[in-house]
Amino acid sequence: MRCHTCGKLSLSLICRVCRSLYLQPQPHIRKLKSGLEVISFYSYDELEPLLLTKHLPHGWAIYRILAIEAFKRVAKVTHPIFAIPVDDNASDGYSHTALLARGLQRYGYQPLYNSLRAKNSVSYAGKPLAFRLKNPRDFHYTGAKNIDAVLVDDIVTTGLTLQEAHRVLMRHGVNVLGAFVLADVDRK
Ligand SMILES: [Zn+2]
Numbered sequence: 758m759r760c761h762t763c764g765k766l767s768l769s770l771i772c773r774v775c776r777s778l779y780l781q782p783q784p785h786i787r788k789l790k791s792g793l794e795v796i797s798f799y800s801y802d803e804l805e806p807l808l809l810t811k812h813l814p815h816g817w818a819i820y821r822i823l824a825i826e827a828f829k830r831v832a833k834v835t836h837p838i839f840a841i842p843v844d845d846n847a848s849d850g851y852s853h854t855a856l857l858a859r860g861l862q863r864y865g866y867q868p869l870y871n872s873l874r875a876k877n878s879v880s881y882a883g884k885p886l887a888f889r890l891k892n893p894r895d896f897h898y899t900g901a902k903n904i905d906a907v908l909v910d911d912i913v914t915t916g917l918t919l920q921e922a923h924r925v926l927m928r929h930g931v932n933v934l935g936a937f938v939l940a941d942v943d944r945k
Pocket residue numbers: 760761762763764765767771772773774775776
């Protein structure tokens with residue numbers, strides 16, 4: 758096959774050279790108003806071409822590579838921490854957030870699939886803050902209570918979705934230690 762990024766023949770969808778050129782993770786912490794700390798591994802701008810493959814037929818393969826490369830800087834946990842993917846709906850035949858949560862497994866995190874679902878799936882893309890505030894995600898949580906967990910999502914924009922998810926999980930006795938996202942729109 759050919760590398761998605763440089764077009765050269767490659768055994769993987771993103772070749773070794775492109776991975777080391779473009780996918781070296783640079784962890785960065787952004788603290789949201791609610792106090793939730795969000796660790797991103799890339800700025801949105803540098804990752805956008807790959808993130809836009811999300812809805813394409815090979816999007817799952819790209820996301821799997823992103824999970825491998827991004828989390829390389831994540832330390833292995835020594836006590837049970839769950840990884841809760843934000844709204845892991847398999848809308849494109851796979852769930853990109855579930856794929857990311859699975860990528861954390863090798864670092865000792867236990868994915869909790871299908872546990873945090875949004876009842877409201879209206880798209881926030883390109884919408885102003887007022888629209889996002891008026892149309893909350895309305896998350897429902899059906900996972901275990903009284904656990905330590907991290908939230909997992911691909912992109913953080915305003916942080917409203919993660920903060921809403923955080924509130925819902927807290928109501929269910931989940932101790933949210935932070936969130937892992939691939940890319941932060943706020944980062945330059
Ligand atoms: Zn390449």
